Amino acid sequence: MIRAGPSVPIPRTVPLLPLPDKVLLPGVVTRLQITRRDSLPLFEKILRSYDSRELSKCIIGVFPLRSPQDSASAPLASVPSPNGKSDTRGSKPLADLIIPGPSPVYPGGGASEGQLVTRMTNSGRAGTKNEVNPAHIHSTGCAARLVRLERAVGGFTVVLEGLVRLRLNKIVSQSPFLEADVTPLPDKAVDKTDQELQDQIVTLRSISREFVSLLQTLKLPAPVLAQLQKFLDNVALMPGQVVDLLMSTIESTVEEKITILDAVDLKDRIHKAVELLTRQIHVLKISQKVHDNVEGKLNKKQREFYLRQQMAAIKVELGEKDAGEEDEMSVMEQRLSAANLPPEVQKAADRELKRLRKMQPSSSEYSVIRNYLDWLADLPWAVSSEDVLDVEKARRQLNDDHHGLEKVKRRILEYLAVTKLQQLKGDIKGPILCLVGPPGVGKTSLGRSIATAMGRKFHRISLGGVWDESEIRGHRRTYVGALPGLIIHGLKKCEVNNPVFLLDEIDKVGSRGHHGDPSAAFLEVLDPEQNSTFTDHYLNVPFDLSKVLFIATANSLETIPGPLLDRMETITIPGYTYAEKLAIATNHLLPKQIRQHGLGETDVQVTQDALLKVATGYTRESGVRHLEREIGSLVRAKAVEYAEAQEKRLSQTTTEEEEQTRSSPAAEYQPLVTLADVEDILGQEKFVNEVTERVPVPGVVTGMAYNGVGGGILFIEVSQMPGKGHLQLTGSLGDVIKESAQIALSWVKSHGYDIGLTNSPGQNVMEKADVHIHMPSGGTPKDGPSAGIAMVCALVSMFSNQTVPSTTAMTGEFTLRGLVMPVGGIKEKVIAAHRAGVRKIIMPLRNQKDVTSDVPANVREDIEFYYASTVWEVLREAFEGRLMVRSAGSSASIVDSRL
Numbered sequence: 001m002i003r004a005g006p007s008v009p010i011p012r013t014v015p016l017l018p019l020p021d022k023v024l025l026p027g028v029v030t031r032l033q034i035t036r037r038d039s040l041p042l043f044e045k046i047l048r049s050y051d052s053r054e055l056s057k058c059i060i061g062v063f064p065l066r067s068p069q070d071s072a073s074a075p076l077a078s079v080p081s082p083n084g085k086s087d088t089r090g091s092k093p094l095a096d097l098i099i100p101g102p103s104p105v106y107p108g109g110g111a112s113e114g115q116l117v118t119r120m121t122n123s124g125r126a127g128t129k130n131e132v133n134p135a136h137i138h139s140t141g142c143a144a145r146l147v148r149l150e151r152a153v154g155g156f157t158v159v160l161e162g163l164v165r166l167r168l169n170k171i172v173s174q175s176p177f178l179e180a181d182v183t184p185l186p187d188k189a190v191d192k193t194d195q196e197l198q199d200q201i202v203t204l205r206s207i208s209r210e211f212v213s214l215l216q217t218l219k220l221p222a223p224v225l226a227q228l229q230k231f232l233d234n235v236a237l238m239p240g241q242v243v244d245l246l247m248s249t250i251e252s253t254v255e256e257k258i259t260i261l262d263a264v265d266l267k268d269r270i271h272k273a274v275e276l277l278t279r280q281i282h283v284l285k286i287s288q289k290v291h292d293n294v295e296g297k298l299n300k301k302q303r304e305f306y307l308r309q310q311m312a313a314i315k316v317e318l319g320e321k322d323a324g325e326e327d328e329m330s331v332m333e334q335r336l337s338a339a340n341l342p343p344e345v346q347k348a349a350d351r352e353l354k355r356l357r358k359m360q361p362s363s364s365e366y367s368v369i370r371n372y373l374d375w376l377a378d379l380p381w382a383v384s385s386e387d388v389l390d391v392e393k394a395r396r397q398l399n400d401d402h403h404g405l406e407k408v409k410r411r412i413l414e415y416l417a418v419t420k421l422q423q424l425k426g427d428i429k430g431p432i433l434c435l436v437g438p439p440g441v442g443k444t445s446l447g448r449s450i451a452t453a454m455g456r457k458f459h460r461i462s463l464g465g466v467w468d469e470s471e472i473r474g475h476r477r478t479y480v481g482a483l484p485g486l487i488i489h490g491l492k493k494c495e496v497n498n499p500v501f502l503l504d505e506i507d508k509v510g511s512r513g514h515h516g517d518p519s520a521a522f523l524e525v526l527d528p529e530q531n532s533t534f535t536d537h538y539l540n541v542p543f544d545l546s547k548v549l550f551i552a553t554a555n556s557l558e559t560i561p562g563p564l565l566d567r568m569e570t571i572t573i574p575g576y577t578y579a580e581k582l583a584i585a586t587n588h589l590l591p592k593q594i595r596q597h598g599l600g601e602t603d604v605q606v607t608q609d610a611l612l613k614v615a616t617g618y619t620r621e622s623g624v625r626h627l628e629r630e631i632g633s634l635v636r637a638k639a640v641e642y643a644e645a646q647e648k649r650l651s652q653t654t655t656e657e658e659e660q661t662r663s664s665p666a667a668e669y670q671p672l673v674t675l676a677d678v679e680d681i682l683g684q685e686k687f688v689n690e691v692t693e694r695v696p697v698p699g700v701v702t703g704m705a706y707n708g709v710g711g712g713i714l715f716i717e718v719s720q721m722p723g724k725g726h727l728q729l730t731g732s733l734g735d736v737i738k739e740s741a742q743i744a745l746s747w748v749k750s751h752g753y754d755i756g757l758t759n760s761p762g763q764n765v766m767e768k769a770d771v772h773i774h775m776p777s778g779g780t781p782k783d784g785p786s787a788g789i790a791m792v793c794a795l796v797s798m799f800s801n802q803t804v805p806s807t808t809a810m811t812g813e814f815t816l817r818g819l820v821m822p823v824g825g826i827k828e829k830v831i832a833a834h835r836a837g838v839r840k841i842i843m844p845l846r847n848q849k850d851v852t853s854d855v856p857a858n859v860r861e862d863i864e865f866y867y868a869s870t871v872w873e874v875l876r877e878a879f880e881g882r883l884m885v886r887s888a889g890s891s892a893s894i895v896d897s898r899l
């Protein structure tokens, strides 16, 4: 409904309402919350002096109040003199004419609650305390009449209707409220002869129509639209009023609204309005685009998402997007570009990013893609740490961290030197090292030392019990909760693409389970030719692993599949001798434990014989892990003593002495741990020397074993019982060892007469007897041919009733023809036998070189070695000449002699 403007006279002096952050234009109705102290007296007075029906007669001058900065940058028109000479805006001083402003629009007929009533916003809320500085009041304002006035919490709620522009001439009073001398600036009647103005009106009309039609699509309330439409019909008659109204509906800044308020000249106002409307139409079109896309049924969350998108698009268009509030997408984009992705990966990332943009955050697919992109952004595609390839420094590092292991250290240094040379050539394709040895010999800690020596990051991947290929290569993204595998996880953790990866216990990787073959995944990872394009199932893009230094560790090589073993260079770390253990304990384990228990270097001292007793009496292992634990127990016991002694001292000292006492060790504390203390602290010895304390019995022989956890000795026990010549085998024996037992028995049966077990050549030594061969520690599976000669000796010992000394151990494969064949694991077997107290070892002649090259000299010195090529030689050495032999086979010509 368009109404003719009410002819309200505008007095020359009006009370003034300064509005910060808000502009009232003629023709617009607005509701305000008045809480500013300086404005309250005005409304108090109005409430007192006017009857509610006469309120509309009350005219107020509403002027924008600009902030001091604004006023500084854009000086306000000086308070003009009544003659108008100082009007800087070019509008001529007008007479005291009272020309009513355009009719305000009252949607729904009522002025108070209509939708066009500008809602109060925080910025529209007048402040609570500021005193107005008249210099900050803008020179152009708007006369307004009061439509409603009510008391509200902390002030008043007023509804004002803009009537006509005002020029502020002079502030005439500041107390109790501002009053000013003003001049109304009504719009001039349209000059139909002014062609330029007419053209402008045409443009305004078309652009306004477009604007209103766009508003329709945004579902503005129908009555408001209807009002706007009707209003536009009058654009030719009152273009100024139309502009004012439209300007109050578009999104614009206070500054822009002030320029409209300032534009008293019609052409100027239309020109500015067309500019702002064009921009608003552009924004609306974008919102409509978004709007069109979301047509259809949307749930609450979807709607929220699209509205947010709309907001973001509008912000971008307005150039208001702040770096601080950048949306998730651009942050992700930045992270991806910072990750320096290889082109192929970049392509995949772009593709996923594009998909992500089209999704709503609440969908499950959204988080899947987000996670994926997070992974891509977090991986060190192009980040490497600087290598320190200083061989001398590496040598020092290895020597500082580990005692002995000379061969291993030499090999590692060779490796580093080669890597250094290759790096100079830009071609790094070194072999993959595999450290093999029993538990606790320092394989893992060697790996760590290598990383430290090279200045690289270290990451340990424990492979024990990995049965599933996807644990290494990741799950495909189609699986719910899919993630990359251990390799990619490790790279993310290290944050560089050239760390040292220790593949711990590679021999424990389960082979061929239900979900692929995990060891097969390593075929690619460990192949320097292939691993530059390693593709994790989750990432589905290749990652170059060629800069990663892989070091594998294993307890035994037997369970490592051939092709995998083929890719690695194995370095064997045998078990330690007692002498080595003593040195390791003294130089590394004891200082480490003392440090870990918070004591000083000299607070615990352990004598060498005490340490040796810990090693021999409390541990039985190839490595030093248990030894370290037992030393830990010793140190703990001493730490308790230390703390107790200190407490005791403290309770006896005065406060002055306290500080001094705290730092000094307690007097009655004794740091030395002697041989006698060991049993008190650790309890009774757990292991006695197995062989030296054993009384030799016929039918029992000491054998030598070697398995994944190191070397050891094992006893072979044979007994006979009445029977019919059957052989019984017990002790978790494998097929090969069972066959060796058969071969041994067959040989003994066939040579019974030669060895003096029977009286005639045709007699069967087992005619009326059954034989039982047992190998104790039934819980440990045993296999392999190396117990052959020990079984022959055990059988001969039982049948002949002669003993073999328990300190004599033997190892060697045995053929039916009585030949002794070489076996493996000599070094570990010898060292373990030495630990167990063995003093004489019989072994195949062809293993002699292993003893001379591998067995430490101090062990060799303690043991008497005998190398045999036939079983006859073995028998002679084992029984030390106590066996009656008639004929020592074809190789010997001795008849009826004592061997």
Ligand SMILES: Nc1ncnc2c1ncn2[C@@H]1O[C@H](COP(=O)(O)OP(=O)(O)OP(=O)(O)O)[C@@H](O)[C@H]1O
Pocket (backbone or CB within 6 Å): 401, 402, 403, 404, 405, 437, 438, 439, 440, 441, 442, 443, 444, 445, 446, 504, 553, 554, 555, 584, 588, 589, 623, 624, 625, 628
């Ligand atoms: N030669 C040595 N010098 C100094 N310390 C050693 C030596 N050998 C082993 N150690 C110490 O023994 C402890 C056990 O070593 P580590 O964990 O490396 O053994 P491992 O061979 O990897 O065993 P596993 O096969 O069970 O993983 C570590 O604290 C290590 O520092």
